Amino acid sequence: MKNLGIRRISFYALLIALAMIFSYVETLIPLPFFVPGMKLGLANIVTMVALYKMGTVDAAVISGARILLSALLFGNAFSLAYSLAGGAVSLFVMILLKKTRKFGITGVSVAGGVCHNIAQIGVAALLLETGELIYYLPVLIVTGAITGCLIGIIGGILLKKLAKAPF
Amino acid sequence: MEKKPTSKNIRRNDIILIVGVLLVGAVLFIVIASAKTDGARVDVLVNGDVAESYPLREDRTVELAYNGHNLLRIEDGTATVTAADCPDKLCVKQRTISKEGETIVCLPHRVVIRISGGEASGMDGVVR
Incomplete structure (x- = not known):
């Protein structure tokens, strides 16, 4: 138990770094069309692995730290507000769905992706005082479901590969 | 667990x-x-307030200078942003807009370009 703290901190550092790289790589991948708030959510792979492999609190710490650090390095106060809202809402919903034990990792990830997009467009509408942004909602729901599905499948494969990993 | x-x-x-x-x-x-x-006017909103407004039916190119530069082009009843000096260029990537309520958003410059109905919705009638 004694070195559990150190081990845990090391894994936090590793996973946060990995999530930040994903956040960055994501900005390099061109999407065929753009809707505000839409993204692949590659960093969510890390959150999923942390959620399933480590636990609720660990996933929250890693996701929160990644969002804060990414915003400090690459973003601004506005992007921080969007990311935090999206990250917090999607993590909350994913934790809830996982606790029901009725859904697999793919379903949890889909719900997370969709809620992330809804939260982001909501915050954008509030900050910009532009209610019309709600027109993007259907597209964001569908793209959130698709990317969430992909991330969930990848996360599931990773968890299988990591079944024997020591964290 | x-x-x-x-x-x-x-x-x-x-x-x-x-x-x-x-x-x-x-x-x-x-x-x-x-x-x-179909919309009738192109409104440029900065921080939520209408700063500029142009009719959608007249072709023109407008240089927007709010927290940076965006080039707004109005052509054939549609509006689009063709160039911008924001870091992500997401406003340029967004599709053209023409329907009432549609928007193009440039977050870094806090500029929203929105189609509004304006006067009597530029339309004589709709046959479906």
């Missing part, structure tokens, strides 16, 4: 959830698309 990953990554409930979410998206899309009408 957290140690054991579920052996099945996609369960029946997951499929139901995905189909349900896609259905909600499709229904919302139909509802919103059917409520859309």
